[in-house]
Amino acid sequence: MNIGIVNDSPLAVEAMRRAIALRAEHRVLWVATDGAQAVDFCVAQPPGVVLMDLIMPKFDGVEATRRIMAQAPCPVLVVTSSVGANAWRVYEAMAAGALDAVDTPTLADNRLGDSSQPLLAKIDQIGRLLEKPAVAPAPRPGVIVARGAAPLIAIGASAGGPGALAAILGQLPADFGAAIVMVQHVDKAFAEGMAQWLDGQTELTVRVAVSGDTPKAGEALLAATNDHLYMTRSGSLDYTPEPAATPYRPSVDVFFHSVVEYWRGDAIGVLLTGMGRDGAIGLKAMRAKGYRTIAQDQASCAVYGMPKAAAALDAASRILPLGSIAAELVANIKR
Known part of the structure; x- marks a missing residue:
């Protein structure tokens, strides 16, 4: 999958690059350091998924997500230093069109360790969403309930x-x-x-x-x-x-x-x-x-x-x- 990274922190970008490099099927298509640049890059080179930070120069990840969805729709995964600490911004980004959120992997002793796995798992899940979905099973035979008390x-x-x-x-x-x-x-x-x-x-x-x-x-x-x-x-x-x-x-x-x-x-x-x-x-x-x-x-x-x-x-x-x-x-x- 071609991946766009949107983050103004060199350490965070490097951590994501190393995580992505663990999978031969993924590659970094481009790196944007602010929200405006991210929108331009999505229009010029649409990626398979965008890894979107929340706090950035010019305009934040919420506004960047909103503009990407309006101008060049593609999957957006929020990747931020602490999803828990930024919960309300995460909900706003999801309201703007982001699919999910995950903590940024960390560089510790020059090794990613297990911190890369949640990010890679979310990327894999988004990849499955882009594939032809499985058909939901037909309803099982069963007894229908009595009429509900409310519609x-x-x-x-x-x-x-x-x-x-x-x-x-x-x-x-x-x-x-x-x-x-x-x-x-x-x-x-x-x-x-x-x-x-x-x-x-x-x-x-x-x-x-x-x-x-x-x-x-x-x-x-x-x-x-x-x-x-x-x-x-x-x-x-x-x-x-x-x-x-x-x-x-x-x-x-x-x-x-x-x-x-x-x-x-x-x-x-x-x-x-x-x-x-x-x-x-x-x-x-x-x-x-x-x-x-x-x-x-x-x-x-x-x-x-x-x-x-x-x-x-x-x-x-x-x-x-x-x-x-x-x-x-x-x-x-x-x-």
């Missing part, structure tokens, strides 16, 4: 998703009459903090989904592990490692298919900005069952991948700009 809004998102989720949740009233379950491609290390961040953007209660939770009106639950969230036959939520082969973790398709299989109440499927195709087949299955389905339009997406795949499959009954989705949900739930 269900099932939302899937990836790159750019945190910002899109915040925009939708922020426009929903405190007395919104549907339960919400969100599957965002995010590492479990960030899920709890992201739920707290989203909770501050809305009058609804937002928290991570725990095994055994039952979706209820006025509450938005966020998938929170590297396993897949799914609806059980009893109508509660749980996690499963299967299918293990899918690079999308947690998988939107897995959750959407489980809704089709086990949720008898009213439901609306929503597929937001994201790279790849995860969720498109599941959204199609939701529409085929008679559920309303919505895909975000190209103009308002940070990355027009997942909604584009849904549109190609005719999986969405409505294709809407981000700013119109909340109103559409409110109008349909009041019916």
